Amino acid sequence: xxxxxxxxxxxxxxxxxxxxxxxxxxFGRDLETAMVLEALDDAGLTLADVDGVxxxxxxxxxxxxxxxxxxxxxxxxxxxxxxxxxAEHAAGAIAxxxxxxxxxxxxxxxxxxxxxRRGGGRFTPNGPMPAAxxxxxxxxxxxxxxxxxxxxxxxxEFGTTPEQLAEIAVSTRKWAVLNPRARFSEEITVSDVLxxxxxxxxxxxxxxxxVTDGAGAFVMTSAERAKTLRKPPVYVxxxxxxxxxxxxxxxxxxxxTPGAISGPAAFSMAEIKPDDVDILMGxxxxxxxxxxxxxxLGFCSKGEGGAFVEDGxxxxxxxxxxxxxxxxxxxTHPGAYGMFLxxxxxxxxxxxxxxxxxEGAEVAVAHGxxxxxxxxxxxxxxxxxxL
Amino acid sequence: MSERNVGPxxxxxxxxxxxxxxRRLVLQWCTACEEPIQYPRSFCPRCQASGSSLEWxxxxxxxxxxxxxxxxxxxxxxxxxxxxVALVDLEEGVRLMTNIVGPDxxxxxxxxxxxxxxxxxxxxxxxPLFEVSAAKxx
Numbered sequence: 001x002x003x004x005x006x007x008x009x010x011x012x013x014x015x016x017x018x019x020x021x022x023x024x025x026x027f028g029r030d031l032e033t034a035m036v037l038e039a040l041d042d043a044g045l046t047l048a049d050v051d052g053v054x055x056x057x058x059x060x061x062x063x064x065x066x067x068x069x070x071x072x073x074x075x076x077x078x079x080x081x082x083x084x085x086x087a088e089h090a091a092g093a094i095a096x097x098x099x100x101x102x103x104x105x106x107x108x109x110x111x112x113x114x115x116x117r118r119g120g121g122r123f124t125p126n127g128p129m130p131a132a133x134x135x136x137x138x139x140x141x142x143x144x145x146x147x148x149x150x151x152x153x154x155x156x157e158f159g160t161t162p163e164q165l166a167e168i169a170v171s172t173r174k175w176a177v178l179n180p181r182a183r184f185s186e187e188i189t190v191s192d193v194l195x196x197x198x199x200x201x202x203x204x205x206x207x208x209x210x211v212t213d214g215a216g217a218f219v220m221t222s223a224e225r226a227k228t229l230r231k232p233p234v235y236v237x238x239x240x241x242x243x244x245x246x247x248x249x250x251x252x253x254x255x256x257t258p259g260a261i262s263g264p265a266a267f268s269m270a271e272i273k274p275d276d277v278d279i280l281m282g283x284x285x286x287x288x289x290x291x292x293x294x295x296x297l298g299f300c301s302k303g304e305g306g307a308f309v310e311d312g313x314x315x316x317x318x319x320x321x322x323x324x325x326x327x328x329x330x331x332t333h334p335g336a337y338g339m340f341l342x343x344x345x346x347x348x349x350x351x352x353x354x355x356x357x358x359e360g361a362e363v364a365v366a367h368g369x370x371x372x373x374x375x376x377x378x379x380x381x382x383x384x385x386x387l
Numbered sequence: 388m389s390e391r392n393v394g395p396x397x398x399x400x401x402x403x404x405x406x407x408x409x410r411r412l413v414l415q416w417c418t419a420c421e422e423p424i425q426y427p428r429s430f431c432p433r434c435q436a437s438g439s440s441l442e443w444x445x446x447x448x449x450x451x452x453x454x455x456x457x458x459x460x461x462x463x464x465x466x467x468x469x470x471x472v473a474l475v476d477l478e479e480g481v482r483l484m485t486n487i488v489g490p491d492x493x494x495x496x497x498x499x500x501x502x503x504x505x506x507x508x509x510x511x512x513x514x515p516l517f518e519v520s521a522a523k524x525x
Contacts, residue, residue, distance in 0.1 A: 028398060030429035037435060047435060067432025130426050132394025135484045137514055139392075140472040141458055148456040149474060156454075156497040201457040201469075249474055249484040250426075254454055 008095035011087070013043030023112045029065050029128060031107040036066065045101060052093060052102030053243075054086035060375060062105070064130070064246040071242050071261065072099035073375075082106075097269075098240070131247045141200055144208055144286065146248035146372035148200040151288040153254040155202060157303065162202055164306035165287040166193035169206045169329050171315035172284060176326025178316065178356035183210050184330045207287040209328035209337070216339035218346070234346045235387060237363070238270030238380035248372045255303075259296035259367060259376035266378035267298070270363075274298045278361040279348050280320055281341035283369040284327040290314075293367050294322075297378070321358045324348060338368035342379065349383050362386050393508055400427040402443045407513040410505045412446045414479055425481035448503035449520065450477040452495055455487065469493065475501055475517055489518035 015038035017024055017031065026034055032055075040046055052072035055062040059073035072093045076085050083104055090102040112118070140146065154160045170190055176182035188206065196205035226233035242258035242265075245251045267273065274297060282293035291305040299320060300308040314322035323329070325344040328337045345364035347353050363386055366379040396404040399415075406413040414423045417431035419440045430437040455473040471487040473495070487495045488504065495501065501517035508514055 030398065033428075033430055037430070047432070065428060065432075067428075128397045129394060130397070132392075133397060133400060134426055137391045137393045138472050138484050138486050139458065139470070140456070140484065141460075145456060145458070145472060149454040149472075152456055152497065153454040198457075198459040200472075201459055203456075249482055254474075 003095075005088075005091045005095055009091040013039040013041070013045065015039040015042060017107075023115070024109055027107070027109040027112060027118065029062070031109065032062065032105045033066065035107060036103050036105050039103065049101045050103050052090060052099035054083075054090060054102060054104035056082035056086070056106070058246075060243055060371065061130075061246045063243055064250055069242065069244055069258065069261075070099070071240060071265065072102060073241070073243055130250070134249055135247055140248075143372065144200045144203055147286040147288050148203045149248060150254040150292065150373060151202050151207075151286075154288065154291070154303075154305075157255055158306065160291070160303075160306035162194055162204070163190050164309060165202075165207055165291065166190040166204075167309045167312075168284070168287040168290050168314065169193050171309065171312055171318065172290075172323050172327040172329045174312070174315045175321075175324050175356055176330035178354075179326045179331055182326040182331045183212050184326070203286060203288070206329075209285045209333040210330070212332045212334055214332040214334035214337075214340065216343045218339070218342055232350050233384060234349045234381050235384070236379065237272070237382045237386060238266040238268070239378065240265035240269065241375065241377040243375045245374050246371060247374075251373060254373075255292070257292050257296050257369070257373045257376050259293055259369070259378065262376045262378040263293075263297035263367065266365075266380050270380035270382070272363060272380060276363050277365050278321070279324055279345060279358050279364040280314075280322045281324070281345045281364060281366045282322055283337060283341060283367060284323055284329050285333070285337065285369060287329070289369055289373070290322065290327075292373070293369070294320075296376070297365070297367060316356065321361075324353065324356050324358060336370075338366075338370075338377075341366035341368060342381075345379075345381050349381060391506070391508060391514055393512070393514060397427070399429050403427060404512050406443070407505070407515065408511055410513050412448050412503050412515055413443045414446045414477075414481060416442055416444050418442055423479045423481045425483070446503075447478050450475040450483075450501055450503075450517065452476075452487070452497050452499045452501060453482060455495060455497060455499075457493060471495060473501075473517070483515070485515065485517045487518065488516045491519040495519050 015035045053059045053063040053070045054074040056077045059075040086104040093099045173188050193206040240262045242261035244258040284290040295305045312318050325331045345366045348361045362383045364381045368377045415427040419436040420434045453474045453476045457469045459469050471492050500520045502520040504518045505513040
């Protein structure tokens with residue numbers, strides 16, 4: 001191991017609540033929020049300073065409630081020791097410059113809950129669920145509905161067309177043709193996409209990712225040890241994350257994802273520009289998802305994604321090879337596709353990809369999208385030559 | 388349409404749902420920064436005010452479509468189709484997910500003016516939906 005956490009981070013504010021009666025008046029998000037605000041006040045800070053949130057159930061849901069847009073969240077749950085683990089991880093994140101002010105929180109009121117018969121339908125293990133009140137009644141089909149909303153807005157604001165979205169599916173399929181393990185391996189045309197059944201307008205069936213089985217894993221170690229192992233090391237050059245919202249009705253701007261924050265931050269850490277990227281593995285749950293990545297990561301300007309993907313620019317032989325395994329649209333998509341972005345990026349940088357190998361690839365970006373355009377995480381990977 | 392899946396009210400949003408029993412659309416406001424809060428919270432995420440700084444006010448029920456989609460394949464959910472799901476920006480400055488209903492529902496587009504209408508729920512609450520308003524907005 002290299003490096004140490006020793007002296008790199010400090011706890012600057014704390015709060016707790018307890019009562020001789022064993023009961024508290026406040027509960028749930030209200031109590032959690034009160035603790036966070038009190039601890040921040042103890043430190044002379046406010047929510048505006050917070051860029052990291054830890055919560056053992058869902059840091060994303062709690063961050064949305066707080067109204068903050070952190071670049072670091074940790075939802076690790078190890079039971080009663082979760083909060084020490086959060087502190088350990090937060091110290092690491094702060095030491096590495098991933099976050100500056102991290103809050104951790106805990107609140108539970110089992111005694112009052114039992115007495116007042118709270119719980120049951122009101123709270124799930126993940127806490128209160130705004131989606132159940134503010135979205136579920138309207139039968140927006142998941143997961144495509146929120147992406148269709150984003151596509152509708154992108155079309156309205158920038159004149160993006162269904163044909164342009166279809167280009168992404170067509171180019172991605174061309175990569176899948178070169179991948180013997182891809183679920184779909186026959187070329188398609190823009191007309192095929194537009195003729196496929198409408199799902200949630202404006203998205204057609206072929207604008208949507210697959211549902212397949214799938215699995216993957218990675219192993220990471222120090223750069224020092226990596227040199228002693230079997231395969232050529234693929235180095236982490238940069239990494240950054242940004243959380244924006246949990247549910248789509250809380251997304252401030254449906255045409256700009258938090259990738260507009262995570263992308264530039266990761267590129268800056270990696271000391272690269274979009275032009276330096278040889279391969280973009282951009283989470284393609286839907287065609288619109290991939291289009292938003294191209295804009296938010298800076299491969300083109302906001303609103304120009306539609307024109308950018310025309311003429312096969314992201315297809316084999318194009319200037320920006322994107323989703324070279326065939327993507328979530330044509331290779332595989334078991335539900336949470338992010339692992340496959342990393343695996344393909346590594347294999348490309350090792351030169352292991354056979355017919356779909358991008359010659360001379362040195363820098364690859366794995367850009368993951370979580371929930372409903374809610375959390376973007378950008379990983380810049382490079383070969384030894386990029387160090 | 389068939390039965391709605393409406394979750395229980397959170398502690399913070401109780402007054403919203405109670406008002407729907409009288410078919411009133413109300414919003415939580417922060418009186419310190421004079422801005423509405425959606426969804427309702429125990430504090431104002433802008434200025435961190437809480438307690439008596441938060442109050443409930445009637446909304447006009449008027450808004451504009453911010454984004455809209457049409458559900459074409461609802462057989463998996465057992466619903467009538469097609470139907471429109473939208474995000475509506477209310478005059479007061481908050482955004483709600485909703486269904487656009489009524490005879491003009493499927494011709495509604497982004498920027499179409501809409502107004503609230505109500506669908507009764509089994510428990511006496513009403514669900515706010517929106518219909519295209521006669522007076523179109525920009």
